[in-house]
Every structure is written in C-alpha cells, then in structure tokens.
Amino acid sequence: MDQITQMADAAVHSAAMSPFVSQLSLFVLAIFVGYFVVWSVTPALHTPLMAVTNAISSVIIVGALIAAGPQDMNIAKILGVIAIALAAVNIFGGFAVTNRMLSMYKKKPKTSKKGDK
Numbered sequence: 728m729d730q731i732t733q734m735a736d737a738a739v740h741s742a743a744m745s746p747f748v749s750q751l752s753l754f755v756l757a758i759f760v761g762y763f764v765v766w767s768v769t770p771a772l773h774t775p776l777m778a779v780t781n782a783i784s785s786v787i788i789v790g791a792l793i794a795a796g797p798q799d800m801n802i803a804k805i806l807g808v809i810a811i812a813l814a815a816v817n818i819f820g821g822f823a824v825t826n827r828m829l830s831m832y833k834k835k836p837k838t839s840k841k842g843d844k
Contacts, residue, residue, distance in 0.1 A: 773828065781821040787814045 768776060788811055795807030 778821075778825055781818050781825070784814045784817045784821065788818070 791807045791810035791814060793807075794803050795811060797804060
C-alpha cells in the first residue's frame with residue numbers, strides 16, 4: 728500500500744508544470760493546428776472563412792472596449808485603444824475583401840454592340 732501512495736505522489740508532482748510551459752505548449756499546438764486547418768481549406772471556402780474571421784474580430788473589439796473603459800490612464804487602456812483600432816481595420820478590410828471575392832461570382836451584364844438595340 729505504501730508503494731501505491733508513493734506512485735500517486737510522484738504522478739501528482741510530475742503533472743505540476745509551470746504556467747509558462749503550459750501556455751507555451753498550448754501556443755505551439757495552436758500554431759500547428761491553425762497551419763494545417765488553413766492550408767487544407769479549399770478555395771471555395773475562403774469567403775465564408777473571411778466572414779468568420781470578421782466575427783472573431785468583433786469579439787476582440789468587445790474585449791478591447793472593456794480594457795479601454797476605465798477612467799484612469801494606464802497601459803491596459805492604451806493597449807485597449809490600439810486593439811480597437813487594429814481590430815476595426817481588420818473588420819473593415821475583411822468586409823472589403825469578402826465583398827470583392829463575392830463580386831467575382833456574380834454574372835457580368837452582357838454589353839450590347841453598337842448596331843444592336
């Protein structure tokens with residue numbers, strides 16, 4: 728029974744990692760998953776993905792507004808204002824790109840020749 732307790736203690740102590748290592752490993756995993764997800768998307772799905780990216784940026788703006796909201800001037804407020812500006816550029820640019828990509832799928836009107844009425 729004493730050996731089982733020692734093994735359990737060893738498992739608990741080996742599972743305890745520093746928060747930095749945990750966050751770094753999550754970041755690296757997100758990079759790999761994002762890379763494989765983005766490169767495996769067919770070109771027909773890029774327009775809907777742009778719309779989803781715009782939605783994610785709108786959530787970022789909500790968080791940035793919360794960060795920029797307090798009255799006192801500190802680094803969080805400055806970074807919040809910068810985040811609002813960058814996310815706004817991302818949203819408007821994303822809508823412009825999405826609109827341009829969708830216009831590629833529209834049928835172009837037929838032009839009439841000079842002699843036709």
